[in-house]
Amino acid sequence: GENLSATYFVTGRAWNEFDGETEGRVSNPGPDLPFADEFSGAFGEAEAGINLHNASGALSGFLASGVKWKDGYSAVNLSLGVRMAW
Numbered sequence: 001g002e003n004l005s006a007t008y009f010v011t012g013r014a015w016n017e018f019d020g021e022t023e024g025r026v027s028n029p030g031p032d033l034p035f036a037d038e039f040s041g042a043f044g045e046a047e048a049g050i051n052l053h054n055a056s057g058a059l060s061g062f063l064a065s066g067v068k069w070k071d072g073y074s075a076v077n078l079s080l081g082v083r084m085a086w
Contacts, residue, residue: 005053009047011066015042022039024036
């Protein structure tokens with residue numbers, strides 16, 4: 001059989017959105033629909049994962065998971081992918 005190789009990664013990020021105010025208006029045949037959001041402040045993100053591939057490159061895959069957060073907000077993600085060539 002072929003050897004399977006793995007690489008691992010860990011990522012951390014922090015950033016600040018100084019002016020996260022957005023507004024707009026949707027026009028339609030009836031009254032216009034205004035919208036606005038405020039998405040400012042400090043955010044954090046952490047992610048870890050693994051990439052796998054065989055020596056010939058015919059089979060590869062990855063698995064990654066991460067979290068993003070700030071006061072009153074958090075989101076978790078999971079990604080999985082596989083590629084096979086023949």
